[in-house]
């Protein structure tokens with residue numbers, strides 16, 4: 483199987499997991515579509531806050547020494563507007579997998595991606611509560627939240643996928659060998675943690 487087919491298969495698997503475990507589906511996309519104009523009108527404020535936060539923390543600010551923040555902000559704004567317009571398709575999901583790789587290239591860890599997704603969702607929730615009736619605010623927030631979590635999961639999985647691919651393609655290991663190496667390392671870390679951590683009664 484070629485790399486593109488593997489990515490497509492992985493995206494399908496993650497989508498199936500999200501559908502079964504979070505109930506994400508057409509209803510959520512429709513909820514966003516119904517409110518799309520208002521949601522898009524929030525994008526500048528949400529993005530300004532997003533990048534202000536990243537620039538205010540030295541660990542994340544250093545990324546923007548290599549690349550102008552306005553360029554990154556414009557790309558993320560386009561991403562947000564696409565998400566809330568509720569017209570996402572398989573191509574967008576596969577593109578999201580690629581987004582993960584771009585962040586690996588810049589050395590941005592998954593935990594940072596997850597925390598910033600949380601940050602964005604919190605601000606979105608504040609706006610939804612101020613703008614819509616309670617029921618509507620809950621529905622819009624749930625739809626956005628499920629979608630963001632799903633998309634960030636693709637980014638996170640893209641990270642692990644790439645590491646494994648690198649070991650297989652570049653170092654020449656087989657998939658089985660990579661799994662065995664992982665299990666051996668897991669056992670080692672598990673033993674150390676069991677010894678170091680206080681026993682729970």
Ligand code: HEM
Nearest residue numbers: 536542545549554557558561581584588590594595598599
């Ligand atoms: C919720 C979390 C995030 C989302 C949804 C997101 C979204 C995106 C998107 C859609 C792109 C454009 C990909 C492309 O078309 O080339 C991108 C690129 C990028 N992002 Fe993020 N991002 C997130 C978090 C972060 C964080 C935390 C940082 C920095 C600490 C960051 C830094 C960058 C950089 C440096 C690029 C590359 C831009 C370029 O090469 O032009 N992102 N991001």
